[in-house]
Amino acid sequence: MRKFLPFAAAALIAGVAQLAISQPAAAELTAGKDYVLVSPAQPTETRGKVEVLEFFSYGCPHCQEFEPQLDKWSKAQGKDVELRRVPITFGRDVWTPLAKMYYALEAMGELERMHGVVFDAVHNQRVPLNVEAAQFEWIAGKGIDGKKYQDLYKSFTVQSKVARAQQIAAAYKITGVPTMAVGGRFMTSGSLTGSHEAMLRTVDQLIVSARADLGKK
Numbered sequence: 001m002r003k004f005l006p007f008a009a010a011a012l013i014a015g016v017a018q019l020a021i022s023q024p025a026a027a028e029l030t031a032g033k034d035y036v037l038v039s040p041a042q043p044t045e046t047r048g049k050v051e052v053l054e055f056f057s058y059g060c061p062h063c064q065e066f067e068p069q070l071d072k073w074s075k076a077q078g079k080d081v082e083l084r085r086v087p088i089t090f091g092r093d094v095w096t097p098l099a100k101m102y103y104a105l106e107a108m109g110e111l112e113r114m115h116g117v118v119f120d121a122v123h124n125q126r127v128p129l130n131v132e133a134a135q136f137e138w139i140a141g142k143g144i145d146g147k148k149y150q151d152l153y154k155s156f157t158v159q160s161k162v163a164r165a166q167q168i169a170a171a172y173k174i175t176g177v178p179t180m181a182v183g184g185r186f187m188t189s190g191s192l193t194g195s196h197e198a199m200l201r202t203v204d205q206l207i208v209s210a211r212a213d214l215g216k217k
Helices: 061-075 096-107 111-123 132-140 146-153 156-171 196-216
Strands: 050-056 081-087 179-182 186-189
Touching: 050 061, 050 196, 061 111, 061 196, 081 096, 081 156, 096 111, 096 132, 096 146, 096 156, 132 146, 146 156, 179 196, 186 196
Parallel strands: 050 081
Antiparallel strands: 050 179, 179 186
8 A cells, every 4th residue: 555654663663562452352463563552642532432533634545545444434333432533734734724624514513424525525526625715615515604614614613623633643643644543552554554454453453452441440
């Protein structure tokens, strides 16, 4: 698979101990090969559930390719697993409007309907949604209140959420997308596992460990 923004080599810390997981299915994973440990471990925002983060951008073609698989995977999870998407920018001005778009759609309750549509517009229809004027015009054509959308897009709340997403990405030392993190402790990507399918299989096994950790608390 062609890499988009591969994990920095420094993230693969030499000599990281193999993941200690009580259940046999996860014992096959190898630290530094299938996943990396998040150091330091990060707090999670979901109480009593296994938090799974997807770091992504609407501007990333690999994220678009991955989205149908992730959507299917997320719908098959139990009630104790919560997926949270984190739109990040890597400090790129052209990606910032796309991150704001994610949170504006979320605030309007339109995210579930529009998430895949946005990916399609950016990568298949070549709509320049990273340009605010083009984005606002496109949104108005999708049956969404354009005035309300622009107000939310420009709001302090959305700007704060974008800033918070970048803080989270920095804390996890994200260098490529799509990347997934589990329970604030483990991180994996297609660049590590070799494919999106293998990444999700790895996430499944890491969830077993994170679920066991929850049971100990």
